[in-house]
Amino acid sequence: FEEGFRADLIVEGKVILELKSVERVTAAHRKQVQTYLRLTGCKLGYLLNFGGDVMKGGITRCVNGLEE
Incomplete structure (x- = not known):
């Protein structure tokens, strides 16, 4: 991988687990996980956001x- 990935x-x-702590998950965050999945050949990934009020909504x- 290049340094940026x-x-x-x-x-x-x-x-793949991608960890964030942001107010709101954006399309760019989801695209980042899709890119990691494509580059690694992994089939499944989770974007976990610890920045919200409850964790349930951050998965x-x-x-x-x-693709969405």
Whole structure:
């Protein structure tokens, strides 16, 4: 990978976890996870945002090959 592409966590070489602490998850954040999935060949990723009031609303599931 180039220096600019570093996933926060890769679990068992299969799942990417991207951690954020922002008020609102944007399309750019979701696109970042999709890019990591495509580059690594992983099928599943989660965007976890710790910046909201409750964690339940801060979990976004991303699947390789499925764009919004």
